[in-house]
Amino acid sequence: MDQKTTIGNFEAACILLNLLCTKIILDFPRTVSEDAGTAAWLMILLDSVVVYILFLIMTRLYKKFEGNDLLGVSEIAFGETGRIFTGIVYLAQFIFITYVILRQFAEDIKVISLTSTPVSIVILLFAIGMIVGAYLGIEAISRLHVLAIPLLAAAFLLILLFNIPRYDVSKLSPWLGLGVNAIFEKGIINLSYFSEVVALFFLMPFLKKKRSYGEVGRYGIFFSGIFLVLSVLCYLMAYPYPTSTEFFLPVYQMARTIKIGRVFSRIEPAFILIWASCAFLYLSANLYFITYIFQRTFSLKYRKPLVVPFIILVFTLSLLPENLYSTLQADMQIYRTFSWIVTLILPIILLSVASARARIRKRREEARLSHD
């Protein structure tokens, strides 16, 4: 009764949603409010629309390559060298974001509750979960997403709901925040917040209904857009700019202020479960993608033996930054500045070249056949 690895489209959409939205519980609302002030929510809304349109272009171009992942597409476009080059680029991208987010989660958990535990031990705990997740594969990870994402989404919405007494729409004014220029300039860079969309193109070979791949991405981007905008909007309504730039974990700060009677006055440690669950899901999915990309790039037979070497690499890299600040610097100055080019523009280039070459090849064949 052995079967090929397949994941349902809903499961894939859940993975995408989690990959895109995990940043909400980290520093996302704060960093965007730093960039665009009170208009941060507007900036993210525009970004969501742009990413949605970019994804529509991608799906249009991808139509001819159903069942292929991005590495397969790059091989069609630029041959084996192209595949290896693209693989290395995406490998670097996934490794970078994995170690940065791993360190961020570990630092955050350390600050929230495990104050006297060394950060390496906290990272090690996350690493154990990542190993098991990546070892069991995308099928298990995606199914766990299906179970966890609705609960996590409900918990997040509860945090937002319980903060209603603190919301004040007037805190959103001035409506254009730091100005239209800031919204557009920073908006382009902040497209990087949707860089995880590219993961969908590595899930394509596993989809059960390969034809409706577009739906997965559209739903994923649509709902993640809603969650991202909602998180920023609520945060800014609760904490006006520039206070909003001061909390290192905005959603945690919102959870801290929840008061429901005398008994439930300090329930924020319960949200560690949400934090950690999101982290485990996000990180194990990313580690899976790292091993998968490496395997595909170099046409290796097995994937599982790569799990431990790569976790050692990610673990070591995550210990390199001196502290949380330098981790955030790496995230902001390197990843967020450039990753949108790699994850949103490069796929379009690859897909365009691949479809052009496929068309040329088809014409040549037709010409040859007619000549014969």
Add this chain to the structure above:
Amino acid sequence: MKDIASYLKSILLFKPEEPKTPFVLDDFGNQPDNSDDDNRDPSMKKEEKEEKDNDKEEKEHDSRNEDARKDDRKKKITKPIPINSKEKGDDEKENDDEGENDGKIDNSIDTCLEVIKKIYSADINGDFKIREFKVRVKDKVYRAFVCFFDGLVETSIINNNILLPLMTLSVMPMDTEDQPVREIIFDHLIPQNQIKVCKLYQEVVDEINFGGIGIFIDSLDVAFAADVKGWEHRNVEQPTSELNIRGPRESFIEISRANSALLRKIIKDENLIVEDVLVGERSKTPCSIVYIKNIANSRLVDEVRKRLKSIKIAYLRDSGELEQFLEDSTFLPAPQMLLTERPDRVAAYLGEGRVAIIVHGSPHVIVVPITFFNLIHSPEDYYLRYPYSTLLRFIRILGILITLFLPAIYLAITNYHQEMLPTDLLLAIASSREKVPFPTIVSIIIMEVAFELIREAGIRIPGPIGPTLSIVGGLILGQAAVSANLVSPFLIIIVAVTGIGSFAVPDFSLGYSFRAMRFIYILLAGFSGLLGISLGIFIHFLFLINAKSFGVPFLAPFAPKTTGRRTNTIFRAPLWKEEDRPDFINPKDVKQQPFISRKWVKSEKGVRVDGSEDNNR
């Protein structure tokens, strides 16, 4: 888990694992040849090297010696004795005795008698009985004998239905002039409902071993084997581990045919198939695959049949043993099949398209495939009204959560997240722990281990003392521990509630799993608070999600999400709403009942009984 271990081993040792030659009990062909050069000891190799330097004659001489040594060594090597090889010597003798006709029954009664006596060691086997007598057929007297195991058979059946007709009724006039003797005996002289004509000794032996009687008659090259089982057994009684207030109170017993009859008594359907398979090279335990032909998925039935037939073991004593040979994953912290002693429960599952396996000698019947949610259901859920059973399921789930997480969460909160507690409660806990010298994790482990000891001892010690021990353990020991400031009273409450929660788990095997997992969660919480618990939940769920029971995902229909209804999983829907069988089992017929099963209502779910839309909603 095994894969992970072998993988880690290969990583740590930095060398690929050598493929292992599969070892088959009764097949020496696959075993590594011990005479290979690599397997020899170094001294032998050295000897060989020296030998190469000698001249040709010496070489030949030495090679002869070497061959002789190899033979000696081969003799010395103790190979595992295959199941069938024990009788090898005996078999050879038997083959000699049985003649040159490959175990076929001889037409000489003396030869047959001698063979049977040898097979059963009749001279030393006290319970093996042989009764010789004479049969008169067509005015000719034939010598005959019957053989059976005393205690396995019903002697009155042998007397009245075998011996009496053969010895006395054979003289009665019968219109059988043109019939051969064999047919006359079969048709007229053995009035027994289950009789088999055997051409081989082994066929008769198999029947005798399982409560049959062998009938040998001179001049016939066949023997008759009649079913005269009559061993002592338990009567059908109330279930002991799956008690209920409402619903039938019959349970399976150790007799497989009685168990299949109990099922047939509930499902009066000619499509109910009871397929027999023998498991165990020596015990030859009869097992039955039970399914409803036009509901159960054929691939599922084939898979069960394939797995059962592929099991090569010496003895099979209980369905618990068979479960371990059939399950998909050995190391998963949850059972992957359901063992129940309730025929009504098995019948309900058969009706859903699942397959049951009855093992002779076991009062528990195996049901496959199952999901996690089947394990938290009780048969009584269906006999109670919908609101009550929904409430019961909710309480049961609460019990499971308490069993798994309460001690761990208590530990995490008191050690790492004290701010979660309201100040008064925090002060109460702090004051109760003030005089306790141990850290909370030590106190919790002491109390949990003590609780498990009491539970285990309560099961093992004789009945009347059991309750006494529980009282002594539970009340006096707990009270004394608090008085001696070994643990805090608050902790006693936590451990007691956890214990009560564990008793609410309806499946015995799942209860064990949760009891074991509880300790892991305690350790994780002690190590890193709620983060540790999250890690535990993440890995626990990953393993559960990855598990399969006969190809069916263990957490279906939620992970993976299937298209069918999910009403009867966590909570129960009203029975009239459960139209479909679980779709993840892929039954041949998904519909269990029509869209409107209560035909007396005018309309249901917005549809009238005649199929038209109900506009008066």
